[in-house]
Amino acid sequence: MKPQKIGSKQWVIPGGHIPFGTNGKEPEFTSHDRLSILNTSGKEADIELTIYYQDRDPDGPYPICVEAQRMKEVRFNDLIDPLAIPLDTPYACVLHSSVPVVVQFSRQDTRQSANAIATTMAFPVA
Amino acid sequence: MKPQKIGSKQWVIPGGHIPFGTNGKEPEFTSHDRLSILNTSGKEADIELTIYYQDRDPDGPYPICVEAQRMKEVRFNDLIDPLAIPLDTPYACVLHSSVPVVVQFSRQDTRQSANAIATTMAFPVA
Amino acid sequence: MKPQKIGSKQWVIPGGHIPFGTNGKEPEFTSHDRLSILNTSGKEADIELTIYYQDRDPDGPYPICVEAQRMKEVRFNDLIDPLAIPLDTPYACVLHSSVPVVVQFSRQDTRQSANAIATTMAFPVA
C-alpha cells in the first residue's frame, strides 16, 4: 500500500492507571498500560506525550518517534524521561503528532492469578 | 503544554452495572465501575452526572469538580449523594461539563477468583 | 434532567459471539453478550434488531421497547423470537430506533475458571 495520511494529529486517553503488582514471568506478564501507534504516512512521526495527574501539574513532553509506514508499541511503564509515571496512580495522556496517526490504548493487569486485558481506541481530536 | 479545550461538554455511558461481590483486598480489588475525566482547559470543570435506570426515574445531579489541567478518577460506587447507586443493577450515565472534557469508562469485576477488566471511551455528544 | 434527544437512531455491532459454556451460578455468571440502550428522550423508543450471520440470511426483526428516560439491558441469549441466536456462533447486529438512543455492547465469558469481560460502544450510523 502506498503511504497515505490516516488518522489525527492529536489523541487523548483519559483513563490511564498502571496496575501495581505482577503474577507471571516478566516482561510478557508485567502489568502495564500501553499505546499502539500507526503511522501510514510517508514521513516520520514526531510525537510528544503530555501526562496529566489528579493532584499535580502535567509532565512532559515525552518524545516518541514512529518511522514512516511503521507502527510502534509503547509501554507507559517504560516512559522515564522527564519523569517515570508512578504505578497505581490515575493519569491521563494527550498525544501530539507531526503527521496523522491512529492510536489504540491497552492494559494488561496481572495482579491476581490470571491476567486481565482491556483495549479501546484513543479519542481523536478533530 | 498550554491549556487548551479538548473534547466535549456532554458524554454518555449506557452500560453501567457495578458487579456485586469482591475477591481480594479492598479497595484495590473492589469490584467497581469508574469514570476517568480529563480537563485540559485553563478553567475548572463543573460537572454533573445524571443516572438512568430500567424501572424508575433518573437520579441526580451528582456534582463532580475537575480542576484546570487535571484528570480525575471517580468510582460510581462512591457516588452517594443524592442517592447511592445500587450494586448489581443496570444503569446509564449522562455527564454534563461546563468546559470540554474527555471521558473514559472502565469496569473491574472481581466476583470470581481472578479479576476481569473492561474499558471504552464514553460516547461524546456533538 | 429534562428529556433530550441524545445519540443516533441506528447502531451496529459487528462482533457478536455468545461464548458457549459457563462456570459459576446462573444467571449472574452465565456467559453472554448484551446490549445496554439509553433513551434520554421524552418518547418511548421502538427498537428493532436485525441479526446477521456468516452463512445464512439475516433474522429479524427482534422488537425491543425502551421507555422515555429509561435504560435497558438486553442479553442476546434471551432473544428467542423470531429465532434464538445460536451459541458459539459469530453474528452481527444492526439496531434501528424510532428515537435517538445510545448503545453499548458487552460480553461476559465464563467458559474457564474465572470470568472475562469486554465492552465497547456500538458503532453509530450518522
Next chain:
Amino acid sequence: MKPQKIGSKQWVIPGGHIPFGTNGKEPEFTSHDRLSILNTSGKEADIELTIYYQDRDPDGPYPICVEAQRMKEVRFNDLIDPLAIPLDTPYACVLHSSVPVVVQFSRQDTRQSANAIATTMAFPVA
C-alpha cells in the same frame, strides 16, 4: 431488512498483538486476535488487509471476501498468504473494502490459567 450501505470503506486497528501461548482446548481457547466484519450492502465486499510492523515494511494485501448481507469473523492467526503474522509481535492493520462495512477488533488471551478478552470498534477513516 433491505440491503443498505452502512459504515466505511477503510478501517484501522493500530494495536494488534497475538498472544503467544494457550491454555485450554483448541481452537476455542486458542489465544488469538480477530476481526468481525459486517457487510449490510447488496454487493459482495472485496476486502484487502495491509499489515504494518515495528521494524520492517508492510505486508499485503491479504484478501478477504464478505458476501452481501453477511458478517465474517477472521482470526489474524489464520492469515498466512502472503505471509503468516508472527505471534507475540506488535502489528497494525489497515482494511480497505469495495463497499462500506463495519469492523470490530477482539482479542482472546489464554496464556494464563483463565482466559482474558478485549474488544473495540476499529477506527473508521472518514
